[in-house]
Amino acid sequence: MQGKIIKTLEFDKIKSLLLEHASSTLGAAKIQELYPSSSYEDVVRMQAETDEAAQVLRLKGTVPLSGIHDIRQHVKRAVIGGRLNPAELVQIASTIYVSRTIKRFIENMVEDGDELPILTEKAGQIRVLTPLEHEIKNAIDETGEVLDSASETLRQIRQGLRANERRIREKLEGIIRGKNAAKMLSDAIITIRNERYVIPVKQEYRGNYGGIVHDQSASGQTLFIEPQSVVDLNNQLREWHMKEEQEIERILSALSNAVAINADDLAVIVDILADLDFMFAKALYGRTIKATKPAINRDGVIRLHKARHPLLPMDEVVANDIMFGKDFTTIVITGPNTGGKTITLKTIGLVTLMAQAGLQVPALDGSEVAVFKDVFADIGDEQSIEQSLSTFSSHMTNIVEILKRVDHESLVLFDELGAGTDPQEGAALAISILDEVYNRGARVVATTHYPELKAYGYNRDGVVNASVEFNVETLSPTYRLLIGVPGRSNAFEISKRLGLSKTVIEQAKSYIGADTNQVDNMIAALETAKRQAEKERAEARELVRDAEKLHKDMQKQMMEFYARRDELYAKAEAKAAKVVEKAKDQAEDIIRDLRKMQLDTKATVKEHELIEARKRLEEAAPKLEKSGRKIKAAKDKHAFKPGDEVKVLSLNQKGSLIDPVGDHEWLVQMGIMKMKVKESDLEFVKTRQQAPTKHLATVKGRDYHVSLELDLRGERYEDALLKVGKYIDDALLAGYPRVSIIHGKGTGALRTGVQEYLKHHRAVKRIRLGEPGEGGSGVTIVEFK
Template sequence: MQQRVLQVLEFEKVKDQLIKHASSSLGKEKVKALIPSSDYDEVIISQEQTDEAAKVIRLKGNVPLGGLVDVRATVKRAKIGGLLSASELIEVAGTLYAGRNMKRFIEKMVEEEIELHHLPELAEKIVLLLELERNISQCIDDNGHVLDSASDTLKGIRQQLRTTEARVRDKLESMIRSSNATKMLSDAIITIRNDRFVLPVKQEYRGAYGGIIHDQSSSGATLFIEPQVIVDLNNTLQQAKVKEKVEIERILRLLSDEVAESSNEILQNIYCLSEMDFMFTKAKYAKQIKGIRPAVNNDGVVRMFKARHPLLPENEVVPNDIELGTDFTTIVITGPNTGGKTVALKTLGLCTLMTQAGLQIPALDGSEMTVFDAVYADIGDEQSIEQSLSTFSSHMVNIVDILDKVDEKSLVLFDELGAGTDPQEGAALAISILDEVYHRGARVIATTHYPELKAYGYNRSGVINASVEFDIATLSPTYKLLIGVPGRSNAFEISKRLGLQEHVINTARAQMSNERNEVDTMIASLETSKKTAEQEMVDAEKIRKEAEQLHKDLQKQIIEFNQQRDSLYEEAEQKAKQKVEEARQEAEQIIQDLRKMRKEQHAAVKEHELIDARKRLEASVPTFEKSKKVEKQEAAKQSFLPGDEVKVITFDQKGHLIEKVSDNEWQVQMGIMKMKVKEKDLQYIKRAKQEVQEKPLAMVKGKDYHVSLELDLRGERFENALLKVEKYLDDAVLAGYPRVSIIHGKGTGALRTGVKELLKNHRSVKNTRFGEAGEGGTGVTIVELK
């Protein structure tokens, strides 16, 4: 990618925002070196890595990258025999700790069966150097001070140092407390000069203490003297300090040699950690801009839904849909200044660069981007004072360079093409340039003021007009991009709103050609028609979805009702059989008792009477047949009237007759559903009173009163989707549903994982599973409610 294009499209500003999320200098270094790639496979891998890191942040909130420092130079110096300082060794230990912590963190996520690919590969390459990390930590504290416990020798030397220093201070303290000290000393304190303990003695008493003069005050009135009685002790102290320094260097040398021995493993760890830091840097930035992972193709197709410019505040920018590379490869945008044409242009260009750099883009799920070999842009006033070029000449220099390089794998962005020269010549040149780039097969978006280009797309296949909407009522742009509608001049309408006299405007209209007036009228008509069609399409789609949902809900309710009914039938049948069997056994026992009594007491009970009693008992056993033949025969004999309450035999459901639609067919209202039913499948229940019949029949309740058995999350942002799931589960529990379905789609799997995590801990969820093949597979989660 050309560096000028990266500057013009403000990719460097994106990197400035991105670098703020890096956890270490290693991550910042990779951000600074980041440039968009034109290799399709490389882009795919980079997008996968960013999405994987974003998934971890969504599930875990943060990652343990603390302690990571760029110690590559330190390790390389140790490798060639250099002696590392205590602070450098602590940084090495901190980096080893960061690697161990990240490795354990990723391994734990894998154990939790969270689907990851790139992070586990990097974690596996991290080498645990526990002994080296422990040796450094045991010898050096967090402040870079070598501990006494580093070696027995050092411990002994420091014990000697403390003992000797205490003796020196005791002797000097006794001198300060003497009766003559107040007179001979400038101040009753012990100080240090040349790393030796001394007393501040007045000039006139220099001979009172003997010893060595190490320094004097700026005025010369005070001499800093090491008294003779502590010279030997100070010498001993200095010798101990030399031994301490030698022992510390020996310890640091041993640790440096250990670092040198493991240098390759440490450098490999640093590489893995820098890659991880970079991945999570991109993921944190994606969270900041509410970005999504776009589907990436290599076919030159771009589909962006509700795309926003990433550098503009979310509450100020107007999202737009941008499509390129399917039915058309060139878009010509017309409209007023400050209307948002250049923003739309830059949004596409910058999102393309971000995608190819492995960054997520601020748009809705389902957006799709392609990989270009090159992005070319001619945007803004790039007049060169050094070259003494006019605005037009400066633009032409860029355009000539673009035409030399552009091909079918290029994205070309022209802002105000042909501007800065005679309008007629500029328009002709703009058309010619667009034709040339179009025939090369490139993807092109161009903005222009020229009216001649408004009709450019009407006689060229693969080219479409677009405009930015302008609200005449408020005299301000709406910044909404309208694909398929060329922009029109609003000069007359604006002038009229601002108070320009009508006759002046009419005179101006008369100066325009008939063709121009016809074009403006056609454009106005197109704008109105497009708005109407879009609104009607939205309304129709909404009604269609509601109807489909109602149909699905009814089907599910009928299936569940029938299953529940059959289950109850079976349960009742089993209970009835059990009761009858118990009664039969009891009756048989009674008969046996009667026979016994007859034999023993010669009672007048006849055998045939016992047989008749048993037959009557057997005849009383109920049968459990579910045949509806009798009901159908009775239904056929019954005459029906609108408003009658009936039973639909096929579905075993009650309803009301609405109207007769044919000789043998009625329209029946069953709950929330209307359907046509054959008269022979109807069983009369009762007839409503006359005054009730005159009232309108019950209508299907609106969606505010109905809880669906399915929740469709496709196209929703991650945070909004989880909020919807929370509310929907509460509504479903209140509605008494035993089981519901949540449709999250397959996609990248991010939404599916988020929903599963939420359901796992939800108070109302009993069990979850993915749908069967006929229920939507892994794109649907079936939830059993408590």
């Protein structure tokens, strides 16, 4: 891939913005080396790394990476026997601490159930060097000061040093508080010169104190004298300082040796922290521009949903749907200047470079980007004064170089193709160049002014016209890309809005050929039709959403109705059972009385007559079923089969049987609603007369093949929910106890929508996210009742 493309498409500016999110010079160095890869495997791996880091940021908000230092030179010097200074050792301890903290941070997330394979692998390579970290921190504080606790010897030396300093100060304070001190001293203070304690004495009184003169003031009127009485004490203090320096050197040497022993582990830590800082810098930048992870393909297909140019303010830039590479491989964008054609061109190129560099792209979930071996662009006025080339010559020089290298694995971007020369010749050259690149199999997006190219897309398969919408009412472009609609001239409309005479405009139109007018009228009609279609599509989506909501409400109400009905039936059965039990008890009492009467009066009531009477009493008791209706006689019971028209007694509604879904239970279609109903709640109406082949094509049963998983990745939100509803119905008909719905990770919007829909579905018993072996948080497992 040419280095020139990085500057042309402003990828270097993306790297500058990326640098703002690095936590260390290690991450910044990797960002400086960042370059789009043309390897599909490398791009997929880099995108996965960025996505994992983005997942951590979504869940935790931030990561503990502050305090990383590039300690590679410190470690190298320690290995060859050099003694590190306190500041260098503090940086090493800080880096070890960050590595230990981020390792535990990642492990905790994994323990909580988050699936982070790449980060887990990197964290596993970090060797915990807590002993070395504590050894350094116990000896040196954060400011680089060697602590008394570094060694017992250093503690004793500093105790002696402080005691010696105290004695010196006591003697000097006695001198400066003496009765003649105010007269002989320039100032009643104790100061230090040449690392020895002195007092400021006036020049004329130097002989009164004796000792050693170490310095004098600029005027020569004050001498800084070490009095004879403290010379020996200052000498002792100097000796204490020398011992302190020797002990500190010994401590630093020992710590440097410990660093050298752990050099290999420290090198690994530095490499891993550099990778982590780089990964999270990419994720942080992606969060800043509201980017998403694109799907990656090697088929030359680009599908960008609401793509934005990342260097333009988000509240100003217009998002566009850009899709090509499958049904058509070339887009020709026509239309006037300042309409946004060049921005669209740069958006496609820059988004591709970002994706191939492992960065997430400023577009909605479900976007897809191809990996190209080369990206070529001829954009802007690259006229070179030094080379004395015209604009046309400069563009043609670039195009010649592109044509030398372009192939089926290339993305080519032409801005104002053929401009800068005679319009007829320029248009002819543009068509010829497009033909050449198209025939080589490259993916091409070109912008042009030439009206001749409007017909280019109609005459060739795999080529489509496009334009950037212009609002004649406001005399300004809307920057919306219209694929399938060529740009049209707005000169007459704009002139009319600005007040140009109607006569002048009509005369100008007479100079335009009939063919040109027809083309403009056709384009205007296409634009109107497209706007109307988009409006109707939005209205249809709204109707679908309302219907789904109504369907959910009806399902909820039906479930509540059945629950309430069953509750009332249960209460009625319990009450009836009590009545029957009471009747039986009374009947037994009557029979006992009859027996007693038989014995007492020696009546002729026979035992078989008593048994028969009791049997009649039992048969008189009402027979109840859960539905609250009398059970049909066996002779009236109908053998139901798919396609039968039936009446659902509890709802007083007619429907048709689809398929059995359990013992004595059927799935019934009533209008747009499907419902499981028990046979006892069904009344046969008639058998539908239907050809067997048609029946098999329309009624799905347990033998109907339904996949155990539904893949929604790349689907729009509304389309995905419609597919989920249909798939759940099919899975229920197939008798599956459990299915998987793959929605991917992304921003989580699709996962939330799917799970919200499933929570309110009457047939769903439980939902959960997939285990690590099932797809993790990118999959929802659905269990049915």
